[in-house]
Amino acid sequence: MADGKFRFPAVELGPEATELRREVRAFLAEELRTGGFKPIADSWTAGMSPEFSRKLGARGWLGMMWPKKYGGHERTALDRYVVTEELLTAGAPVAMHWIADRQSGPLLLRFGTEKQREEILPRIARGECYFAIGMSEPDSGSDLASLRTAAKKVDGGWVVNGRKIWSSGAHLCHYMITLVRTAPKEDGGRHDGLSQFLIDLKSPGVSIRPIKNIAGDSHFNETVFDEVSVPDEMVVGKIGDGWRQVVSELAYERSGPERFLSTFVVMREGLREIGADADARSDEAFGRLAARLKTLRRMSLGVGSLLQQGQSPVTEAALVKDIGTRYEREVLEEMRRLLPARPLGQSPDPYGSVLRDGILYVPSATIRGGTNEVLKGIVARELGLR
Amino acid sequence: MSDNDNIIVDTTTRLLQDLCTPSIVNDAEEGKWPTVLWNALEEAGLPLTWVSDELGGAGAEISDGFAVLKVAGSFAVPVPLAETLMAGMLLAKAGMNVPQGPMSIAPVQPGATIGLQGGVLKGTTRFVPFARSVKHLVVLADGNVCLVAAGDCSMSHGISLAGEPRDDVSFDGVKPLDVAPAGEVSADFVQQLGATVRSVQMAGALQRILDQSVEYAMERVQFGRPIGKFQAVQHNLAELAGEVAAAGAAADAAAEVVADPSIDADRRAAEVATAKVRVGEAAGKGAAIAHQAHGAMGFTYEHSLHHSTRRLWSWRDEFGNEAVWAGRLGRLVAARGADNLWPFITGE
Ligand SMILES: Cc1cc2nc3c(=O)[nH]c(=O)nc-3n(C[C@H](O)[C@H](O)[C@H](O)COP(=O)(O)OP(=O)(O)OC[C@H]3O[C@@H](n4cnc5c(N)ncnc54)[C@H](O)[C@@H]3O)c2cc1C
Numbered sequence: 001m002a003d004g005k006f007r008f009p010a011v012e013l014g015p016e017a018t019e020l021r022r023e024v025r026a027f028l029a030e031e032l033r034t035g036g037f038k039p040i041a042d043s044w045t046a047g048m049s050p051e052f053s054r055k056l057g058a059r060g061w062l063g064m065m066w067p068k069k070y071g072g073h074e075r076t077a078l079d080r081y082v083v084t085e086e087l088l089t090a091g092a093p094v095a096m097h098w099i100a101d102r103q104s105g106p107l108l109l110r111f112g113t114e115k116q117r118e119e120i121l122p123r124i125a126r127g128e129c130y131f132a133i134g135m136s137e138p139d140s141g142s143d144l145a146s147l148r149t150a151a152k153k154v155d156g157g158w159v160v161n162g163r164k165i166w167s168s169g170a171h172l173c174h175y176m177i178t179l180v181r182t183a184p185k186e187d188g189g190r191h192d193g194l195s196q197f198l199i200d201l202k203s204p205g206v207s208i209r210p211i212k213n214i215a216g217d218s219h220f221n222e223t224v225f226d227e228v229s230v231p232d233e234m235v236v237g238k239i240g241d242g243w244r245q246v247v248s249e250l251a252y253e254r255s256g257p258e259r260f261l262s263t264f265v266v267m268r269e270g271l272r273e274i275g276a277d278a279d280a281r282s283d284e285a286f287g288r289l290a291a292r293l294k295t296l297r298r299m300s301l302g303v304g305s306l307l308q309q310g311q312s313p314v315t316e317a318a319l320v321k322d323i324g325t326r327y328e329r330e331v332l333e334e335m336r337r338l339l340p341a342r343p344l345g346q347s348p349d350p351y352g353s354v355l356r357d358g359i360l361y362v363p364s365a366t367i368r369g370g371t372n373e374v375l376k377g378i379v380a381r382e383l384g385l386r
Numbered sequence: 387m388s389d390n391d392n393i394i395v396d397t398t399t400r401l402l403q404d405l406c407t408p409s410i411v412n413d414a415e416e417g418k419w420p421t422v423l424w425n426a427l428e429e430a431g432l433p434l435t436w437v438s439d440e441l442g443g444a445g446a447e448i449s450d451g452f453a454v455l456k457v458a459g460s461f462a463v464p465v466p467l468a469e470t471l472m473a474g475m476l477l478a479k480a481g482m483n484v485p486q487g488p489m490s491i492a493p494v495q496p497g498a499t500i501g502l503q504g505g506v507l508k509g510t511t512r513f514v515p516f517a518r519s520v521k522h523l524v525v526l527a528d529g530n531v532c533l534v535a536a537g538d539c540s541m542s543h544g545i546s547l548a549g550e551p552r553d554d555v556s557f558d559g560v561k562p563l564d565v566a567p568a569g570e571v572s573a574d575f576v577q578q579l580g581a582t583v584r585s586v587q588m589a590g591a592l593q594r595i596l597d598q599s600v601e602y603a604m605e606r607v608q609f610g611r612p613i614g615k616f617q618a619v620q621h622n623l624a625e626l627a628g629e630v631a632a633a634g635a636a637a638d639a640a641a642e643v644v645a646d647p648s649i650d651a652d653r654r655a656a657e658v659a660t661a662k663v664r665v666g667e668a669a670g671k672g673a674a675i676a677h678q679a680h681g682a683m684g685f686t687y688e689h690s691l692h693h694s695t696r697r698l699w700s701w702r703d704e705f706g707n708e709a710v711w712a713g714r715l716g717r718l719v720a721a722r723g724a725d726n727l728w729p730f731i732t733g734e
Pocket of ligand 1: 132133134135136137140141142143165166167168169220364367368369370371372373374617
């Protein structure tokens with residue numbers, strides 16, 4: 001009884017991981033020195049840089065776990081973890097390839113056809129091919145299974161009509177893995193009759209409209225599909241298996257360190273700003289945040305090791321994401337309490353600028369990838385309450 | 387964790403299920419020593435898990451002892467099992483023979499000291515856990531580990547929020563039964579060990595209150611359905627589950643390093659501090675959620691929820707509370723500066 005339902009195995013990172021970490025840090029230091037990037041908060045959604053993504057690809061830091069024959073590097077999930085946490089805490093611009101590397105590639109590896117893997121995975125691993133997630137719709141958010149974008153069967157393929165919304169980066173992406181209804185709801189349960197298509201965003205009939213967010217940036221989009229033809233060879237996995245596939249995709253989407261590190265740079269720059277003025281109050285504040293961060297990281301590494309063992313740690317990931325995103329917000333509030341206020345509109349200094357972005361982006365942390373209410377529902381189900 | 391852990395956890399769990407019932411815990415609070423329980427723990431060799439065979443103990447791994455303490459924490463064990471384990475470790479680290487019977491350690495308050503001059507102890511120290519119930523006290527005095535007969539000391543009784551003995555002990559003029567140089571056992575080590583032990587006990591108690599709350603939420607019916615069907619209740623309990631998981635992870639991390647002198651001192655201190663801060667926070671939040679889910683029933687003395695929650699509230703304040711350890715952790719952070727923050731978090 002003393003160890004409960006939720007498993008967070010202890011992880012010992014080996015000497016190879018240490019060496020890898022050293023390499024990534026050296027690379028990032030050099031990039032910073034030569035002006036390759038400016039550290040930002042939420043850099044995995046806000047930092048779009050194809051150039052930077054290609055540099056990572058060239059170093060073998062994308063598609064790390066995939067087979068070599070698909071351009072991968074056959075490293076472990078924990079090696080990938082080390083690379084991603086170093087990139088995130090540096091505030092590096094990794095948004096362009098993030099979704100492809102994190103979930104679309106693994107999805108294709110698991111469910112895609114040989115042709116899809118051969119054509120697309122090497123391009124993702126080189127940092128040249130970017131993906132958008134086509135799940136949410138105007139009337140289907142948390143209740144994803146209610147979606148209405150539909151595909152009609154025609155000779156040799158499908159014709160898609162409908163709209164997807166909030167698709168991050170779609171305006172700059174090559175493909176969207178799109179969840180659509182391929183059989184009417186009446187024919188089965190609400191999770192039946194859904195399928196995933198690999199849609200080329202240059203296809204005729206696709207139009208993409210950027211939507212400005214509260215930070216003034218246009219990162220997410222509305223994507224309209226008007227009589228879009230999708231050949232049979234672009235179906236991902238099995239027709240009708242879309243829900244099962246999307247659940248496994250969400251396990252990748254929710255389980256990484258980006259779910260608690262989005263505001264790390266604010267904590268770091270806050271510490272720099274306080275510098276020699278550190279006192280008992282700031283020590284206690286940083287100590288509390290460091291304790292939370294260390295604990296979250298240990299739990300998150302545990303999730304990483306479950307992924308490595310080939311498990312799908314859905315509830316553990318939901319738990320870490322729920323606590324992690326609330327921690328991200330707490331970092332900002334704590335820094336505000338410690339440091340003198342300043343007008344944040346014009347990004348005055350390194351600290352002010354990451355704090356500004358942190359405050360304006362953090363409301364999305366507890367919504368994107370499944371709201372915290374939805375996540376708590378997943379945990380409650382595991383507890384046996386639903 | 388060693389392979390032994392599961393066996394030890396199973397043995398301990400079965401033993402406590404039989405012998406550490408809620409009525410035994412209540413009786414202990416009334417001052418009735420649970421002889422049968424203590425004897426069974428001794429027969430199983432659990433109190434001296436951290437002492438080698440040569441020195442009279444069970445010679446198991448450090449992780450085994452912490453596994454036992456997590457289970458014991460979940461059963462609100464009302465005897466000085468944790469204190470005897472710690473006392474055994476201090477004696478063993480000083481190479482001293484370890485006696486049978488319950489023990490405790492002193493001093494336990496941060497910054498408190500006891501003197502040793504001409505073979506005689508001097509000083510009074512506060513809040514010694516279970517002092518009146520034990521046969522021996524292990525005292526850190528002027529760089530020595532001393533084994534003292536508890537009966538030789540004068541005491542004034544006090545109790546914790548959980549109704550457990552926390553006595554003030556005067557050592558003035560007491561001659562220890564045995565003395566040895568403390569070596570690596572410093573006052574700070576005692577604080578770190580105590581903080582880790584309390585964190586692990588709290589992790590166990592938190593797991594218990596989660597289990598109890600889920601069970602209650604599925605049984606208690608209001609508005610025609612189990613209260614666990616209400617989303618507000620579900621979300622509270624999901625939050626409790628998160629606190630429990632975080633507490634377990636933080637406590638384990640400290641338990642892995644606290645007694646290993648080969649690990650860098652600052653790293654050890656950081657893990658211990660992380661545990662006491664994070665588990666202490668979880669204790670406060672977790673106890674509140676568990677009580678909320680139990681309604682008035684959980685507020686009664688009759689219900690056993692308070693066996694765990696009152697211990698959580700007392701343990702989180704012992705061997706340094708969240709503020710003390712957060713301050714220490716924050717000083718380690720500040721001393722390294724912004725560019726070393728992440729390396730400090732990863733430990734490399
Ligand atoms: C920055 C950002 C990027 C995104 N990127 C993508 C993307 O690339 N691709 C994509 O497909 N989607 C994307 N999303 C969409 C995201 O997945 C949805 O926003 C999310 O699933 C919630 O849906 P919604 O916004 O429609 O909110 P709603 O579902 O309408 O929820 C509104 C509120 O009601 C609550 N609520 C809803 N149902 C329940 C319930 N049953 N019980 C309790 N509370 C409930 C929610 O928790 C929330 O607080 C993105 C969102 C953001 C903010």
